Amino acid sequence: MEQENAAGARPVDEQAGADWIRRHLGVVLEPQGSLTAFDGRLVIDLDTQVVTVDGREVRLRRSDVKLLRGLIALGEGVHAPDTILWKVYDASLHPHELRYPMALLRAKLGEPDWIVRTEEGRYGLRPPELP
Numbered sequence: 001m002e003q004e005n006a007a008g009a010r011p012v013d014e015q016a017g018a019d020w021i022r023r024h025l026g027v028v029l030e031p032q033g034s035l036t037a038f039d040g041r042l043v044i045d046l047d048t049q050v051v052t053v054d055g056r057e058v059r060l061r062r063s064d065v066k067l068l069r070g071l072i073a074l075g076e077g078v079h080a081p082d083t084i085l086w087k088v089y090d091a092s093l094h095p096h097e098l099r100y101p102m103a104l105l106r107a108k109l110g111e112p113d114w115i116v117r118t119e120e121g122r123y124g125l126r127p128p129e130l131p
Contacts (some may be wrong), residue, residue: 053110081121111128
């Protein structure tokens with residue numbers, strides 16, 4: 001049995017939450033499938049939020065997956081921070097607010113070259129060269 005914290009809350013289990021929605025609201029959550037980029041080198045399982053990079057599973061937080069999905073959705077090329085912020089967060093934030101999440105995502109993907117940053121501060125997603 002899971003322990004409650006001081007406020008009486010228990011840790012959230014995503015599958016248990018989905019099961020609760022199905023039981024109590026009668027909602028059937030449709031499988032979403034996967035999002036694939038760069039000929040399968042980058043895959044996001046949209047149901048489990050599991051990311052695979054060059055065949056290896058990468059542990060990302062939900063916010064990292066959201067940012068990665070936004071970059072894939074924007075397509076090839078580099079994009080202004082404002083464009084990315086609107087696409088991913090639906091908000092107008094200062095462009096510097098994107099630096100830290102991008103740095104974290106770049107590090108977690110295991111190869112810094114997956115995310116490029118231009119001198120003008122634009123970002124883009126591109127696969128690194130294969131060895």
